[in-house]
């Protein structure tokens with residue numbers, strides 16, 4: 001558990017005659033002093049009594065800047081008043097409150113085991129969606145400070161420590177610090193995905209966990225796969241190898257990799273799309289397109305950028321969600337990230353359909369905007385041995401400069417009656433985003 005946060009103390013102890021005079025002359029009126037949160041004030045007083053054991057009421061008022069009556073109430077609970085002796089006229093802590101720094105967060109014997117406001121905030125606030133976080137922030141000054149820290153951490157890494165590198169938000173347009181959704185480094189099967197992802201902390205103070213922490217779901221056929229020695233995996237003799245692998249990254253559109261059914265481990269060289277995001281990226285707010293994914297370093301042609309991760313949906317659930325998303329999107333209330341991939345099978349007569357929804361549960365790819373000229377990413381359908389469902393992965397189609405927006409083409413079909421406007425800016429843009437009834 002983290003160290004308790006103490007609000008800054010006001011000024012230093014003033015004991016000289018000159019300072020006393022000055023303090024009297026500038027003493028603010030009682031009405032101007034606003035009450036602190038009681039627990040915070042108690043913490044401040046404990047700190048002051050650690051600095052020196054005896055304090056007059058007047059000096060404590062100067063230090064804490066609290067209304068006299070409020071301060072007296074708390075001091076009655078925590079202190080004894082010295083009527084005589086060398087410390088006459090001062091207060092000191094009651095014996096049960098002295099030398100208890102080793103019991104940090106448990107000072108109040110009236111509530112043994114109680115934690116401070118900031119400790120409680122640290123436990124609870126990372127679990128809250130933005131509206132609840134804002135409501136909690138209005139409860140007290142300490143809660144406001146804790147909520148701002150959570151917000152800052154959310155804006156600094158929306159992968160919540162689940163990727164090898166942090167992925168920050170950058171909003172030069174308005175005061176919205178981040179977009180709220182649940183993060184998954186790889187696709188999950190609905191409805192298990194939605195159920196488990198409803199509770200996910202985001203913005204905790206503790207160090208990033210080793211990534212990724214979620215168990216990868218078993219998506220398929222455990223028996224299929226290779227048994228190569230690790231060093232040979234992906235080579236000419238490996239049944240999971242793809243002779244066209246390099247070309248795939250450059251534009252062939254499909255790729256094979258080792259997977260759950262193989263004897264090799266996660267460090268196998270033939271699993272280049274299975275280690276999550278390693279390229280430096282950032283999400284930047286734009287005036288017309290909302291958030292967009294940008295390169296935060298130079299990306300080389302054919303470099304793996306990210307997988308399109310979200311919830312694998314049935315076609316029935318996809319249609320249900322699409323109706324809802326269409327309504328919300330046309331009212332400007334949502335940027336849907338629902339993707340349907342159709343892969344034509346070799347017979348040419350049927351096609352395999354994969355539905356991935358990254359709107360509520362997704363990864364960095366949910367921020368990739370559309371470009372009518374095809375953008376700078378090459379989408380590649382990756383099949384891993386032992387997995388039934390292919391994964392959509394993105395490779396750099398050419399060198400991408402630092403700061404450049406990362407885009408791909410959502411498709412050609414514009415079959416919907418009322419399409420959303422497209423602001424990709426390319427010369428071939430017809431002005432409407434691709435869309436079709438699913």
Ligand SMILES: C[S@@+](CC[C@H](N)C(=O)[O-])C[C@H]1O[C@@H](n2cnc3c(N)ncnc32)[C@H](O)[C@@H]1O
Nearest residue numbers: 289290291335336337366367369370422423424
């Ligand atoms: C996968 S999301 C991309 C991230 C999105 N911009 C956001 O703020 O979350 C897809 C949505 O982004 C918006 N979008 C993507 N490309 C666009 C473009 N070229 N012009 C206008 N809006 C675009 C549309 O609202 C679309 O439904």
